[in-house]
Amino acid sequence: MISKQTSVGIADMKITRAPGTLITYALGSCVGICIYDPVLRLGGMVHIMLPEKISNHDAGNIFKYADTGISEMIRKLEIFGGVTSRMTAKIAGGAKMFDIPGDANSSVGNIGKRNVDSVRKILQQCKIRLIKEDVGSNYARTMVFDTNTGQVTIRSFGRADNVF
Amino acid sequence: MKISSYDQLNAIQLDALKEIGTIGSGNAATALSGVISKKVRISVPKVSILDFNTALNILGGPENIVAGIMVRMSGDLNGIMLYLQEMDFINVALDSVLHETINSYDQLNELSQSALVEIGNIMISTYMNALSSLAGLEVSLSVPAMCINMAGGILSVPMVEFGYETDKIMMLDGSFSCDGQEVSSKLLMMPDFKSLNYMLDRLGVGNID
Numbered sequence: 001m002i003s004k005q006t007s008v009g010i011a012d013m014k015i016t017r018a019p020g021t022l023i024t025y026a027l028g029s030c031v032g033i034c035i036y037d038p039v040l041r042l043g044g045m046v047h048i049m050l051p052e053k054i055s056n057h058d059a060g061n062i063f064k065y066a067d068t069g070i071s072e073m074i075r076k077l078e079i080f081g082g083v084t085s086r087m088t089a090k091i092a093g094g095a096k097m098f099d100i101p102g103d104a105n106s107s108v109g110n111i112g113k114r115n116v117d118s119v120r121k122i123l124q125q126c127k128i129r130l131i132k133e134d135v136g137s138n139y140a141r142t143m144v145f146d147t148n149t150g151q152v153t154i155r156s157f158g159r160a161d162n163v164f
Numbered sequence: 165m166k167i168s169s170y171d172q173l174n175a176i177q178l179d180a181l182k183e184i185g186t187i188g189s190g191n192a193a194t195a196l197s198g199v200i201s202k203k204v205r206i207s208v209p210k211v212s213i214l215d216f217n218t219a220l221n222i223l224g225g226p227e228n229i230v231a232g233i234m235v236r237m238s239g240d241l242n243g244i245m246l247y248l249q250e251m252d253f254i255n256v257a258l259d260s261v262l263h264e265t266i267n268s269y270d271q272l273n274e275l276s277q278s279a280l281v282e283i284g285n286i287m288i289s290t291y292m293n294a295l296s297s298l299a300g301l302e303v304s305l306s307v308p309a310m311c312i313n314m315a316g317g318i319l320s321v322p323m324v325e326f327g328y329e330t331d332k333i334m335m336l337d338g339s340f341s342c343d344g345q346e347v348s349s350k351l352l353m354m355p356d357f358k359s360l361n362y363m364l365d366r367l368g369v370g371n372i373d
Binding site: 009010011012025026027028029030049050054055061064095097098099100101111138139140141142155156157158 | 216217220225226227229232234236269270306307308309310311312313314315316317318319320321323324325327328331
């Protein structure tokens with residue numbers, strides 16, 4: 001089968017239709033969000049780094065932040081015909097790669113968890129159902145999203161693939 | 165003029181940073197040589213300013229597995245120091261310290277991991293000592309933490325840390341070779357912008373237009 005694989009970088013977003021596949025590599029504390037419209041077999045993936053945009057200082061990349069990134073992706077999916085009530089989301093990432101004692105309560109120490117919390121909240125606000133997630137712990141994840149089926153595969157070091 | 169984006173660094177400031185890298189890595193190499201009782205050489209340190217997705221490829225691709233030792237700097241300099249070791253370096257180091265070698269990362273037991281963390285800790289501390297006495301800075305270092313995982317995930321830690329300030333990452337990087345054998349390990353210093361400006365000021369190159 002010929003399938004087209006598109007790579008999503010850090011602070012990047014891509015949209016594709018079946019039979020396309022989207023992949024993002026090595027999500028550490030970043031979070032990868034896949035949103036799928038099963039009727040059109042249309043899917044988008046965004047790789048965010050931070051929970052929310054806090055200033056207009058950095059007008060540049062909206063896909064760096066969970067809030068601006070997810071809403072922009074939903075807007076783009078709607079342009080391609082996607083309907084929010086049909087859309088479902090799967091997320092992965094939000095790990096804590098290094099465990100430095102005393103770092104856990106700092107704003108940066110638990111950034112992975114804050115990213116995940118923010119993503120959940122925003123999906124809820126946008127009325128997108130979050131159906132599966134593979135988040136937290138202390139390892140990086142590569143996320144592959146198949147728009148044929150909406151299936152997500154998580155590859156990680158020293159662990160079996162997690163397919164959901 | 166205060167630097168608020170890495171692109172604003174001029175040639176003199178970049179040279180000053182390179183010099184810091186040379187002195188820091190030179191001292192770290194001496195320390196490493198003492199620990200593993202082998203000759204250690206350093207390559208000419210580089211200042212790399214890369215966007216996130218390019219930075220991931222300098223370490224053999226985002227999914228390449230490496231061992232990273234991270235120490236957080238605070239005080240006059242805030243930021244992260246990372247020491248990244250690949251398999252060939254790990255084997256040279258473990259062979260000299262514990263007389264054992266490994267074929268895959270999951271063979272690293274508690275003792276060998278601890279040895280690698282300590283080597284990283286010694287190198288990072290030596291680097292920082294040299295830098296702080298050169299520029300008259302007072303820097304405290306956190307306890308080291310280790311992570312053996314995908315290079316992309318490890319490098320995302322400093323990227324996220326400075327993510328609100330920049331879309332790029334600046335790394336002062338030094339590579340080492342042992343006994344004439346090229347082995348892959350890199351020492352990266354990544355200060356935040358405030359610290360970068362402070363450090364350039366202390367080195368006397370803070371206000372060159």
